[in-house]
Amino acid sequence: MIIECIPNVSEGRRADVVATMADAVRRVSGVRLLDHSSDASHNRSVFTFAGDAGGVEQAVLALFEVAIEAVDLRTHKGEHPRLGAVDVVPFVPIEGVTMAECVELAKKTGAAIAERFKVPVFLYEEASTNPARKNLEDIRRGEFEGLAAKMASPGWAPDFGPAAPHRTAGAVVVGARMPLVAYNINLATDRLDVAKKIAAAIRQSSGGYRFVKAMGIRLEDRGIVQVSMNLTNFEKTPIFRVFETVKREAARYGVSILESEVVGLVPAAALVGAAEFYLQLESFKQEQVLENRLRNG
Amino acid sequence: MIIECIPNVSEGRRADVVATMADAVRRVSGVRLLDHSSDASHNRSVFTFAGDAGGVEQAVLALFEVAIEAVDLRTHKGEHPRLGAVDVVPFVPIEGVTMAECVELAKKTGAAIAERFKVPVFLYEEASTNPARKNLEDIRRGEFEGLAAKMASPGWAPDFGPAAPHRTAGAVVVGARMPLVAYNINLATDRLDVAKKIAAAIRQSSGGYRFVKAMGIRLEDRGIVQVSMNLTNFEKTPIFRVFETVKREAARYGVSILESEVVGLVPAAALVGAAEFYLQLESFKQEQVLENRLRNG
Numbered sequence: 001m002i003i004e005c006i007p008n009v010s011e012g013r014r015a016d017v018v019a020t021m022a023d024a025v026r027r028v029s030g031v032r033l034l035d036h037s038s039d040a041s042h043n044r045s046v047f048t049f050a051g052d053a054g055g056v057e058q059a060v061l062a063l064f065e066v067a068i069e070a071v072d073l074r075t076h077k078g079e080h081p082r083l084g085a086v087d088v089v090p091f092v093p094i095e096g097v098t099m100a101e102c103v104e105l106a107k108k109t110g111a112a113i114a115e116r117f118k119v120p121v122f123l124y125e126e127a128s129t130n131p132a133r134k135n136l137e138d139i140r141r142g143e144f145e146g147l148a149a150k151m152a153s154p155g156w157a158p159d160f161g162p163a164a165p166h167r168t169a170g171a172v173v174v175g176a177r178m179p180l181v182a183y184n185i186n187l188a189t190d191r192l193d194v195a196k197k198i199a200a201a202i203r204q205s206s207g208g209y210r211f212v213k214a215m216g217i218r219l220e221d222r223g224i225v226q227v228s229m230n231l232t233n234f235e236k237t238p239i240f241r242v243f244e245t246v247k248r249e250a251a252r253y254g255v256s257i258l259e260s261e262v263v264g265l266v267p268a269a270a271l272v273g274a275a276e277f278y279l280q281l282e283s284f285k286q287e288q289v290l291e292n293r294l295r296n297g
Numbered sequence: 298m299i300i301e302c303i304p305n306v307s308e309g310r311r312a313d314v315v316a317t318m319a320d321a322v323r324r325v326s327g328v329r330l331l332d333h334s335s336d337a338s339h340n341r342s343v344f345t346f347a348g349d350a351g352g353v354e355q356a357v358l359a360l361f362e363v364a365i366e367a368v369d370l371r372t373h374k375g376e377h378p379r380l381g382a383v384d385v386v387p388f389v390p391i392e393g394v395t396m397a398e399c400v401e402l403a404k405k406t407g408a409a410i411a412e413r414f415k416v417p418v419f420l421y422e423e424a425s426t427n428p429a430r431k432n433l434e435d436i437r438r439g440e441f442e443g444l445a446a447k448m449a450s451p452g453w454a455p456d457f458g459p460a461a462p463h464r465t466a467g468a469v470v471v472g473a474r475m476p477l478v479a480y481n482i483n484l485a486t487d488r489l490d491v492a493k494k495i496a497a498a499i500r501q502s503s504g505g506y507r508f509v510k511a512m513g514i515r516l517e518d519r520g521i522v523q524v525s526m527n528l529t530n531f532e533k534t535p536i537f538r539v540f541e542t543v544k545r546e547a548a549r550y551g552v553s554i555l556e557s558e559v560v561g562l563v564p565a566a567a568l569v570g571a572a573e574f575y576l577q578l579e580s581f582k583q584e585q586v587l588e589n590r591l592r593n594g
Contacts (some may be wrong), residue, residue, distance in 0.1 A: 002588075002591065007373070015376065033593055034587075034590050035590075050587075050591055092298075094587060095433035095588070100431055105567035122334075148465070234323035239572075239576065240572075240575070243576050245573075257577055258577075259577045259578070259579040259580075260576050260577050260578055260579075261578060261579070261580060261581070262578065262581060262585055264585065265585055265586070265587040265590060266585055266586060266587060267586075267587045267588070268565050268569065268586050268587065268588045268589075271568065271569045271572035271573075271586070272565065272568045272569070272572070274571070274575060274576055275536075275537075275569070275572050275575075276568075276577075278537070278540075278571060278572075278574075278575040279536065279537065279540050279557050279560060279571055279578075280554055280555075280556045280557050281556070281557055281559065282556040282557075282558070283556075283558060284320065284558070284559060288559055288561065288562055289391070289562070289563060289564075289565050289568070290301070290331075290347075290391060290476075290562045290563060290564045291391075291564070291565045291588060293331050293332075293562060294299065294329055294331065294347055294567075
């Protein structure tokens, strides 16, 4: 079983504090810290680790223990919106685990956080218990500074923990979601209008695919434009379908695709799915991937 | 480091003996038995396991120990050519290991087999020390029954071990090779001549791609034909190039591809390579595959 967890913490300037957080995760057995990065202007760090359910829960609690000592939101400043010392904790199913199991894990971890650190917990995305509290942006609106008033208003009792914010650590948003694939397609043109029109054609918000967020941007140094995307559910809106649609839309303007790129990590299944599509592998099973068999015995 | 090893053993009828062999492999720590299958008419079993260099070597020796007790080639009968109780032992680099390291492992394991079991060892494929003894078929020609005479002739001293066959266990062929991908493309036609012409166009033996073996066959029950292939080096002759060539050749006869299939296991890299090609992922790195990062830290 592989679950990925990507906690976002409200500290991106003090390298020693971030290193202590990373070490706390690394010390948990059965968990592998895959990546961590800090942004000073956001004053925020993102940790990526993976393991089984018990391991990632322990790693979140270990990270929390450092953060609640080191971060005081009353004095924290940064460009990125936040409402907690540990701001958001998504669990993501990667292999041998269902979304339902990740939802259960989010609830179990949320309850443990509330019990141990007396921090209120809001469940979001697939773990949400309330349609008005499914999107992270809706929960975070008003940020730490507006949290006490928000929690006093109807419909904003937390899912776990005290009814008012923690004095220094605010609240935390915990949930489960599909892996997010950051995927960009570079066009062989400098026409920004073409990239913007294609982005509008494929993103959900303007009538496109349900699990695509997209915008057209200019890559100044290369003199080309890019359709920059987040694919929020590669099983239901697969990479290859997005690629083929962008290619077809670009052709309308006489523009071709220069290249595409995955930013950061991508689950193997997302790329194997593309191979299945193009090679017409109609009866292929994930267990035929040698590495999957190695892990699952 | 992941090395795959696929020993072929000359016993495919006595289920208890095969089970004892499988158990011997399973008991080696750090090694996972992925598959084993027996063919009664061939009187032969194929074991597939994987692990690090030390683990797979120990598993080969453990398998040998059972085979040399249980198999007597003087009374063994079966349709498949063979010269040893353990007939052939290929080591295959899967991840985090080079072909050169697998060649070294083949030599180390071959020396250990000769030392411990007094069985002559011939090195083949990438581990071969002699161009006339690179192909398995050339080494095996004459089989167990002709082995004593063959080994007495010039050029057939073994790479390790005694100069004459083991009385009951014959000899063993040990080496290193790339993963073999069994890949078939089904055509939307019942015209066997089309499948045969395409097979001839793409296979090395008649002028096609260097690492393709292919033949055209009829799938009687489905009323269609198939280009049935072994891809012996998917890095140098990739699946997507073979697929596209077959598609283009088929179009010449007005025939389209119905579907393709991978038989058995395939390394993820072979399919990720196809995704890179079709999605024009020009700067993609294997470390971006989440599962690879998990294994390699």
